[in-house]
Amino acid sequence: MSGSSARDRIHQAIIDGDDKMVVGAVEEAIEAGVAPLSMINEILNPALKEVGDRFNKGDMYLPELILSAEAMEVAVKFLQPHLEAREERIEIPGKVAMATVQGDIHDIGKNIVCALLRANGFEVLDLGRDVPAATIVAKAEEFEADIIGLSALLSTTLPYCRDTMELLKEKGLEGRFKVFIGGGPVTPEFAEEIGAEYGGAHAEAGVTRMLRAQGRG
Amino acid sequence: MVVDLMEVIRRTESGPFVEERDFDIEVIFRTIKDLVKKYGIEYQHQQLITLDPQMADAAFNAGLELAEHAGMYCVDTSRVIKFNRQELLYGLKAAPRELRVGFGKDQRTLRASVWGKLERPFIWAGFSGAPLSEQDFRQSIRSYIKEPLVDALGHGSLHIIDGIGVRTGSPMEVRATRQELMYVNEALLREGRPGMPYVAAESSTTALGDLATMHPDFMAPGNFHFVPTLNELKVDYQRLTKTMAAYEYGVYNINLVDAIIGGYAGGPEGAAIVTIAAFILGLIVHRASVSLCHPAHNKWVSTSPPESIWAENLVGQAFARNSPIINIGDVWTSAGTGTQDILYEIAAITITKTLTGNHPHGVGATNGKFPHGSGLDARCMAEVAHAVYNQQLPLEQGNEIVSGLVEKYEHKFADPDIGKPYPEVYDVASATPQAWWLEIYEDFKSEMENDFGLKL
Numbered sequence: 001m002s003g004s005s006a007r008d009r010i011h012q013a014i015i016d017g018d019d020k021m022v023v024g025a026v027e028e029a030i031e032a033g034v035a036p037l038s039m040i041n042e043i044l045n046p047a048l049k050e051v052g053d054r055f056n057k058g059d060m061y062l063p064e065l066i067l068s069a070e071a072m073e074v075a076v077k078f079l080q081p082h083l084e085a086r087e088e089r090i091e092i093p094g095k096v097a098m099a100t101v102q103g104d105i106h107d108i109g110k111n112i113v114c115a116l117l118r119a120n121g122f123e124v125l126d127l128g129r130d131v132p133a134a135t136i137v138a139k140a141e142e143f144e145a146d147i148i149g150l151s152a153l154l155s156t157t158l159p160y161c162r163d164t165m166e167l168l169k170e171k172g173l174e175g176r177f178k179v180f181i182g183g184g185p186v187t188p189e190f191a192e193e194i195g196a197e198y199g200g201a202h203a204e205a206g207v208t209r210m211l212r213a214q215g216r217g
Numbered sequence: 218m219v220v221d222l223m224e225v226i227r228r229t230e231s232g233p234f235v236e237e238r239d240f241d242i243e244v245i246f247r248t249i250k251d252l253v254k255k256y257g258i259e260y261q262h263q264q265l266i267t268l269d270p271q272m273a274d275a276a277f278n279a280g281l282e283l284a285e286h287a288g289m290y291c292v293d294t295s296r297v298i299k300f301n302r303q304e305l306l307y308g309l310k311a312a313p314r315e316l317r318v319g320f321g322k323d324q325r326t327l328r329a330s331v332w333g334k335l336e337r338p339f340i341w342a343g344f345s346g347a348p349l350s351e352q353d354f355r356q357s358i359r360s361y362i363k364e365p366l367v368d369a370l371g372h373g374s375l376h377i378i379d380g381i382g383v384r385t386g387s388p389m390e391v392r393a394t395r396q397e398l399m400y401v402n403e404a405l406l407r408e409g410r411p412g413m414p415y416v417a418a419e420s421s422t423t424a425l426g427d428l429a430t431m432h433p434d435f436m437a438p439g440n441f442h443f444v445p446t447l448n449e450l451k452v453d454y455q456r457l458t459k460t461m462a463a464y465e466y467g468v469y470n471i472n473l474v475d476a477i478i479g480g481y482a483g484g485p486e487g488a489a490i491v492t493i494a495a496f497i498l499g500l501i502v503h504r505a506s507v508s509l510c511h512p513a514h515n516k517w518v519s520t521s522p523p524e525s526i527w528a529e530n531l532v533g534q535a536f537a538r539n540s541p542i543i544n545i546g547d548v549w550t551s552a553g554t555g556t557q558d559i560l561y562e563i564a565a566i567t568i569t570k571t572l573t574g575n576h577p578h579g580v581g582a583t584n585g586k587f588p589h590g591s592g593l594d595a596r597c598m599a600e601v602a603h604a605v606y607n608q609q610l611p612l613e614q615g616n617e618i619v620s621g622l623v624e625k626y627e628h629k630f631a632d633p634d635i636g637k638p639y640p641e642v643y644d645v646a647s648a649t650p651q652a653w654w655l656e657i658y659e660d661f662k663s664e665m666e667n668d669f670g671l672k673l
């Protein structure tokens with residue numbers, strides 16, 4: 001198998017979200033002598049980025065984004081021992097702990113943000129939905145997150161975003177994390193009022209702002 | 218064949234166990250992808266109102282197949298509430314085709330639409346979806362009730378009471394929902410329309426507020442409340458509690474379905490199919506008397522983007538042709554009150570709904586994000602719907618008008634004109650529109666007649 005056909009197969013496997021195909025193609029590429037880090041930087045990441053871009057244009061949908069991110073995770077897991085053997089590390093824009101706040105069970109927006117963050121190279125801890133402020137703060141510390149992302153779809157769950165900011169202050173963790181909030185009822189004014197960053201009107205805008213906050217883009 | 222509510226509850230415990238991720242991806246996404254291909258359903262930007270009846274029939278069959286294959290997922294038990302084809306068909310057969318609602322001179326009839334026969338539109342108005350302060354709520358609600366073409370009320374929620382924010386799951390949901398109903402009843406009496414039916418208890422996301430208001434002093438039996446289907450084809454115990462409380466008390470359940478375009482169902486084709494499936498399942502799971510359609514674009518939320526308009530058109534026609542049930546549809550705009558753009562958005566959505574079998578419900582100005590809504594928004598919705606009915610507008614002409622209107626605003630979603638708050642567009646004391654806002658509306662009416670041939 002030539003290096004270029006392995007490249008095409010890996011790229012296609014990520015686009016298709018095919019975790020079985022991606023492992024086979026990555027394994028063959030390793031055997032063909034392709035360096036693991038360059039495989040990640042030059043093939044896997046651009047392919048996943050392409051999926052994210054196509055989602056933003058409306059040409060792909062959330063499940064495809066999730067499947068591609070899952071295929072990427074499988075590929076990176078497979079490559080990890082090879083990276084360690086060469087003492088190489090993957091460079092990422094940052095680590096994000098994402099949660100839909102307490103009382104809110106609407107998690108599609110958060111799921112889209114998580115998938116787009118992964119497509120842009122972030123390491124993401126998805127804390128799920130209906131997550132209390134104390135859990136968010138504890139998990140973000142444990143994960144050593146750079147960013148906390150809070151999602152709220154209901155005006156009646158906005159107070160729980162405020163709780164998270166208050167708790168960070170009380171624990172002396174103000175400034176330790178950049179905190180972004182987003183979702184239907186969130187306005188720039190509310191974000192400013194509680195001392196958080198406004199994530200923007202939709203998921204794509206939020207990820208762009210987080211990239212910028214990490215000095216990318 | 219008959220599945221009662223207790224049997225639904227039983228199946229939340231006995232249905233097949235499925236991981237939620239697998240339900241989202243393997244069941245919903247993959248099945249819908251196959252169904253879109255199998256039935257040849259395709260979004261058409263140039264035909265936002267579908268002119269090919271076979272497409273609507275295909276969508277109905279795809280939705281029915283999805284409902285049978287997927288069932289409804291219970292988040293709390295991770296089990297799927299499944300129904301066989303006969304049970305689903307019986308649910309459709311047993312669904313009401315007509316409801317006599319309200320009382321006295323305000324009594325109205327809400328009918329299911331049958332394809333090929335334009336019904337008088339049922340106008341369900343208010344600042345739907347908007348979280349309001351007590352003052353904004355009390356002031357603005359009058360402006361909707363005053364509109365003579367409005368048949369029923371649905372006026373958003375209270376987000377703050379006595380300076381305390383209403384948090385989901387807190388006791389404030391009880392307080393806010395009771396207060397909301399007090400203001401609804403007060404406003405209906407004040408404006409001389411005491412028998413006007415309404416949908417309410419919107420100030421509570423959990424079942425708390427619904428339970429707290431199911432008493433004749435607050436919400437009288439015979440009115441309506443929402444029970445949302447979670448995305449996509451999911452339910453939980455909170456939603457089932459709402460269903461049971463209202464069903465046993467005598468309030469009508471409205472199955473609120475907000476399929477996400479770009480979400481687990483895929484594109485507009487998938488959003489239409491999953492909405493049809495959710496409506497069919499909701500007749501049994503939510504004991505729904507009315508089904509509400511709101512295909513939401515994953516970026517823009519409102520129902521005015523072309524993909525959303527097309528999806529709702531297909532859902533409406535699918536039921537009107539194959540198994541009429543009572544459908545209503547959200548008129549949610551990105552623009553706010555006091556602007557020309559909100560009128561274009563309202564008109565495009567309303568024409569589509571009226572022609573395709575969904576009675577209009579709105580207006581959710583600025584997607585309910587800002588308190589920028591007013592009764593004149595509802596007047597526009599009502600007059601457009603009635604003009605479509607009075608002229609017996611053909612589908613082809615409706616499609617041309619809707620396409621022309623969409624062109625006027627579809628490039629503005631990223632930065633919509635959010636307009637102004639209610640007290641700036643209305644005289645609060647008399648609950649009448651300011652002259653400048655009325656003038657914008659009169660210009661719009663002239664434009665609709667001169668450029669599009671629709672006389673409001």
